[in-house]
Amino acid sequence: MNRQEQRMLMGNEAIGRGLFEGGCSLVASYPGTPASEILSSVVTFSKETPLPLHIEWSINEKAAFEVALAYSYTGKRAAVAMKQVGLNVAADPFMRSAYLGIKGGFVVISADDPGPHSSQTEQDSRLFAHFAKIPVFDPSSPREAKEMIKKAFDLSERYEIPVMVRPTTRVCHARQNVPCKKPKLLERQAHFEKNPSRWAATPQFIYDLHKLLNEKMDKIAEEHTLSPVPFASLPSRNKQCVIASGVAFAHTYELLEEMGLFDRLDLFQVLLPHPLNRRFIDMIQSDYEQVLVVEETYPVIELQLGNGKIHGRKSGLVPRQGELTPDCIHEVLERFLSGRSRAQKPKGVSPAKRPSLCPGCPHRPAFFAIKKTFPRGIFPSDIGCYTLGMNIGAVDTCHCMGACISQGAGFYHSYAQDGKEIPPIIVSIGDSTFFHAGIPGLINAVIQDARFIIVILDNSTTAMTGHQPAPHLGIKADGTAGPAVSIPDIVSASGVRFLRQCDPYDVPSFSSLLEEADRYCRSDEGGVAVIISKHSCPLDRRASKPERLYTMEVSEACDGCKICLKQFECPAFDWIEADSRTKATRGKGRARIDQALCVQCGVCRHVCPKGAIIVTKEGVP
Amino acid sequence: MKQQIIVSGTGGQGILFLTRFFAEAAMIMQFQVLTSEIHGMAMRGGTVVSHVKVGPFKSPLVREGQADAGLILSKQNVELHRGLVKPDGSVFVNTDIPGDYFAIDATGLAFRAGAPAMTNLVLLGFALGKKGFFCDADVARKVLTKISPPAQLEPNLKGLDMGLASG
Numbered sequence: 001m002n003r004q005e006q007r008m009l010m011g012n013e014a015i016g017r018g019l020f021e022g023g024c025s026l027v028a029s030y031p032g033t034p035a036s037e038i039l040s041s042v043v044t045f046s047k048e049t050p051l052p053l054h055i056e057w058s059i060n061e062k063a064a065f066e067v068a069l070a071y072s073y074t075g076k077r078a079a080v081a082m083k084q085v086g087l088n089v090a091a092d093p094f095m096r097s098a099y100l101g102i103k104g105g106f107v108v109i110s111a112d113d114p115g116p117h118s119s120q121t122e123q124d125s126r127l128f129a130h131f132a133k134i135p136v137f138d139p140s141s142p143r144e145a146k147e148m149i150k151k152a153f154d155l156s157e158r159y160e161i162p163v164m165v166r167p168t169t170r171v172c173h174a175r176q177n178v179p180c181k182k183p184k185l186l187e188r189q190a191h192f193e194k195n196p197s198r199w200a201a202t203p204q205f206i207y208d209l210h211k212l213l214n215e216k217m218d219k220i221a222e223e224h225t226l227s228p229v230p231f232a233s234l235p236s237r238n239k240q241c242v243i244a245s246g247v248a249f250a251h252t253y254e255l256l257e258e259m260g261l262f263d264r265l266d267l268f269q270v271l272l273p274h275p276l277n278r279r280f281i282d283m284i285q286s287d288y289e290q291v292l293v294v295e296e297t298y299p300v301i302e303l304q305l306g307n308g309k310i311h312g313r314k315s316g317l318v319p320r321q322g323e324l325t326p327d328c329i330h331e332v333l334e335r336f337l338s339g340r341s342r343a344q345k346p347k348g349v350s351p352a353k354r355p356s357l358c359p360g361c362p363h364r365p366a367f368f369a370i371k372k373t374f375p376r377g378i379f380p381s382d383i384g385c386y387t388l389g390m391n392i393g394a395v396d397t398c399h400c401m402g403a404c405i406s407q408g409a410g411f412y413h414s415y416a417q418d419g420k421e422i423p424p425i426i427v428s429i430g431d432s433t434f435f436h437a438g439i440p441g442l443i444n445a446v447i448q449d450a451r452f453i454i455v456i457l458d459n460s461t462t463a464m465t466g467h468q469p470a471p472h473l474g475i476k477a478d479g480t481a482g483p484a485v486s487i488p489d490i491v492s493a494s495g496v497r498f499l500r501q502c503d504p505y506d507v508p509s510f511s512s513l514l515e516e517a518d519r520y521c522r523s524d525e526g527g528v529a530v531i532i533s534k535h536s537c538p539l540d541r542r543a544s545k546p547e548r549l550y551t552m553e554v555s556e557a558c559d560g561c562k563i564c565l566k567q568f569e570c571p572a573f574d575w576i577e578a579d580s581r582t583k584a585t586r587g588k589g590r591a592r593i594d595q596a597l598c599v600q601c602g603v604c605r606h607v608c609p610k611g612a613i614i615v616t617k618e619g620v621p
Numbered sequence: 622m623k624q625q626i627i628v629s630g631t632g633g634q635g636i637l638f639l640t641r642f643f644a645e646a647a648m649i650m651q652f653q654v655l656t657s658e659i660h661g662m663a664m665r666g667g668t669v670v671s672h673v674k675v676g677p678f679k680s681p682l683v684r685e686g687q688a689d690a691g692l693i694l695s696k697q698n699v700e701l702h703r704g705l706v707k708p709d710g711s712v713f714v715n716t717d718i719p720g721d722y723f724a725i726d727a728t729g730l731a732f733r734a735g736a737p738a739m740t741n742l743v744l745l746g747f748a749l750g751k752k753g754f755f756c757d758a759d760v761a762r763k764v765l766t767k768i769s770p771p772a773q774l775e776p777n778l779k780g781l782d783m784g785l786a787s788g
Contacts, residue, residue, distance in 0.1 A: 008644050008654075117659050141655070141679065174681035175644045175656040250679040326684040352701060353631055355667030388665060464665075571666050596728070596737045 004179035009041075011171040014142035014178050015081070015109060016041030018149025023184035024077040024107070026054045028064035030436065031465035032083030033118040034172035035111035039081055040468070043478050049183055055477045057468050060401070060436040061086035065093045065108070069162075072106040073199065074190040077153055081109040084125045085400065089437065091128075094162075098132045099209040100198055101160040104188065105153035108134070108164045111172050114296040114323040118169075120383070120400060122321060124298035129164045130274045133213050135220050136164040138245040138273050138295075142176040148271070155226075159216045168296055170247040170323075221275035228280050232266035235287070242333075243284070243301060244294040245270035251326040252294050255333060264337075270295075276304040292317065292336045296324050311336060357388050359572045360599035362535030363457055366504035367394035368568055368607065370426050370455065373514045377424040380407040382438075384430040385464045386457050392569050395428070402437025404429050409441070409450035416451075424518055425452035431487065432462040432470040439490060445528050446495040451521040453514065453529045456487060459537040467540045475542075491530045498529035505535055507606035538599060550602025550615045557612035558590040565591060568607045572597040622652055623676035624755045625683045629702040630694030632666045635741035638768075639692060640671040642745070645764045646756040647675045657681035670702050675755050690753045692744055693722075713748040715740060723751055725787055731780060738773075739780030746784020758785055 009017060016038050019027055029039040039055060046053045054071075058064035061082045068078040080090070087094060087110045094108065110125035129136035137152055139145035145167050152163040197205050220226065228243065231253065242265055244252040249269045256262050266288075270276070273295065284291060285307055293302040293312035302312035311317040318324070318332050357364045367389040370379065381387060381395040382404040389395040397407055408427035415422045429438050434456050442454070462468040469475035474484030491499050498520045502510050510533070517529035536545065554564075565573050578589045591612075593604075604613050626643060630636045640656050647654035655678050658671040672683040683705055691706040693699055696716035703722075706712050712722035717729065727743035742765075749758050756764075761781055769777045 006648065008641075008648050141681070169659070170657055170681055173658050175641070175654070175658075176681075177644075177648050177654055247680065247682075251682060254678065254680045326680055326682050330684065352668035353666070353695075353697065355632060355665035358633070358665060385665060596732055 004181070006177045007180050008175055009142055009146075009178045010037060011142040011145055011167055011174050011176075012037035012111075013041040014146040014176070015149055015165070015167065015172075017045060017178065017180055018146035019079050019107070020045040021146075021181050021183050022077065022105075022150045022153045023186040024079050024105070024153070025052070025186070025188075026068055026071045026076065026078040027081065028056045028058045028068045028078075029081040030058055030061045030064055030086055031432075031462050031468045032086050033465055034113055034167075034169040035081050035083045035086070035109065036465040036468070037172075038109060038111075039477060040466070046478070051183070051185070057477045059471055061090040062093060065090040065097075068106065069093060069097055069102065072102040072104040074104065074192045076104040076188050076190065077106075077186065078104060079107040079109060079149075082111070083119065084110055084112045084123050085120060086110070087125055087128055089401065094128075094134075095132050097162045098134045099206060099213055100201055101213075102156065102162055103160065103193075105156040106162045107149060107152045107156060108162050110164055110166055112166055112168045112297060114168055120398075122297045124296070124300060125164065125166045126273050126300040127298045129166070130300060133217055134162055134164055135217070135272060136166050136274050137271060139165065139167055139171055140245070140247050140250040140269065141171060142174055143178045145171055146178055155220070159220060161213075161216055166246075168246055174247075217275050220272075221278045223277070226272045227277040228268040228270045230266065230268050231262070234266075236266050238264060238266050239289040240264065240291075240336075241266040241268065241284070241288045242292045242294060242336075243268045243270060243305075245273050245301060246296055248294045248296050248324040248329065251324065251329050252333075255326060255330055259333070261333070261337075270301055273300050274304070276301060281305060290336070292332070294318060294324060294329055294332065297321070354391065355388060356391055356569055356571055357385065358539060359570055359597055360538040360601040360603075361385070362459055362504050362533065362537070363389060364392075364568065364570060365507050365603045365606070366428070366455060366457060366510065366533040367392055369504065369507050369511045369514060370394050370428070371567065373511050374424040374426060374518070377426050378411050379426055379428065380404040380411065381428045382430065382433045384433055384462075386428060386430055389428065392567055401433055402429070402441055405438050405441035405445055405454060408452045408454065409445040409448060412450040412452050413448070422451075422522075426514070427452060427454045429454065429456055430462075431456060431458040431460070431472060432468075434487065435471045435485075439494065442491070442496070442528070443494045450528060451526050453517045453521060453531065456491075456530060456532045458487060458532050458534045459540075461537050461540040461542075463537045463539065467537070467542070487532060491532075496528050496530050498527070499532070500530075501532040501534055503535050504533045505601065505603050507603065538601075546621055547601065549600040549619060549621055550605065551600060551617035552593050552598060552602060552604055553614055553616050554591045554593055555612045555614050557610050558608075559610055559612070560588045560590050561610070562591070563609060564604060564607050564613060568604060570604060572599070573604075622755060623678075624674075624690070625688045626673040626675070626754065627670055627683055627688045627691045627702060627705045628673065628694075629668075629670040629691065629698045630741075631698075632669050634669075634694045635738070636669045636671055636694065639741050639745060640673060641768055642761070642764055643673040643675070643754070643756075645768055646760050649760055649763060650756060652755070653677050655679075655681045668698065668701065670698075670705070690748070692748055694727075694741060694744060711748070711751065711753045713744060713751070713753060715744045723748070723753075725784070727784065730783055730787065734779070734783060736776045736780065739776050742777050742780030743784040743787070746781040747787050748784070749781075750785045750788025
């Protein structure tokens, strides 16, 4: 190990460190797995320098992108970080930024999630970069990710073009010892040079800007230092080679080593999958008879090589979807070497335990009340911890950030048209998601005269991604106080005339509020009804307050109906199988509360129709 | 020095803490290290497995049947993740049911000691006592002192010692 200072960094922290060391002075992001820790790590590193850094959790990825873009116009280095579907939200500014270019280095980090582990698609941001005509780096480890951030800034400034760095989950959430340096001091002053034909380019200028963009990409495709790295002595006598990028390269390298194949197969690591180096493409086509491409998740390198002897995702030799684990690549290599072309069926996976809402989670009583009040309702929902409301049947749809409100409107217009009774439509959306993309949907629903209930689940945090602040909390990314924007004010200003707030822990009041909202929606003067379900996430130490504690027990009155297990689904409940020998279960199974998991929120006292879930002790901690 | 380890359990059991523990231990001992973990949805009580590779590796993932040792915090995960460990590797399971592995009722011990949150450290201490890993108890104490939140340090060290004493 060398003598440089080594730190144990998660991939996202290594990326944050790369931004910090690379002289980046603005970072904007919206949290999303697997990219969430990039921005918070920059906050941590920023304490090592007195230099000013602007670090923000933006309201959504489009806003983050645009803030960073204009900042770069002033000549300073900026970065924006998001998960892959966040790039869909930022697609509009992203596509045009390739044409207009940038001034100060501008790095776009879009973290992909092959598998997927925690995403609604397996989309490949490298293909998005290809579509946008933007260069993209593909790191295989945290250490490499940090170095690529610096290379990306350099490339970005030399060509005045945004550059993407695309890590995947296995890089973002790997940890590695990473050599660290002091940050680069750029000492740049803001200077925006006006040039309306570029920064405000109307269609008449776009043709020339597009031509310029194409020329930039041609030149980048010729840069020798960005050419794939060979793991073979060239020129080689081997007629077969493997081309790999990202973490799939790391898996492949280890496998070739383990299988003793390095003397038979040449390996190339692609650092910049787009634009793929021109000479490399020519060399592969002339020197090899058989080529295997191992990349995640779409065939980006394979498409650029475009030739009948290429085997990969497109040819079907590599499975066309899913993560490329070392075991999967092992099978692929064996097929490639043996000449069998088709992917085998993946073997069955034993069932794993599904995730569920935590004990004490305020979303659980909100969903319990929704489902109980409207057993035949339609429940559009959205992205966050609360998607897990599907476990108790209170989430019917989940599409993309903020979609639930407009989906609620879509359901309403369809049923309303038929002139029959309209089923209750209850939309649930988290506080952070509401700000991210829910507000335009709310205004649209109001002005189109849709009538349904929206429950805004305000738990005072962005819980799923690690408790980042949301706009109504008045907390900046570095934890200091800042201005807050109130949810009730926005809802009222959007034209909603039914707005109530309730603590979902109070299940009876919450349920009667839902009934009241339903009556409002169906009244002549009705419209969109909004209920703010307000209770802090118990996992968020900053937000949670001391609560009244209840010691709970399941009494003899339990008749084993399992309503608490299925419709409330608290992890602290479990099931004792029937045992005729013990009197306690009277020959039937019954529910039990695991006191080690119970957080004593006491909400389950409202759940049992037989009154068997009882409070044995109550008090303030 | 090359060692591959898996840590398996359900979200909330401290799998990420143990993963970070091994990474820091490797750093202290001047080994290269790579770990892999999963965040987000899976952490809400779902099945979680993380991988630790100490030594000159490039890939952060452990292949089927390649791990030298495994820590399994929920007994229902034995069926899921035992296969990641070599047939002759060491597997340490938090369970009161004996089997083809080293068993310790870490949950019971931690619960009786009034600190259910230290279950993961009881299992770790137990495995370290059986010389299951590249690092020993002294390194473990140094790492815990470095990475534990101040309020958790004492219970963490106590959990480690309980596990060591149960070996």
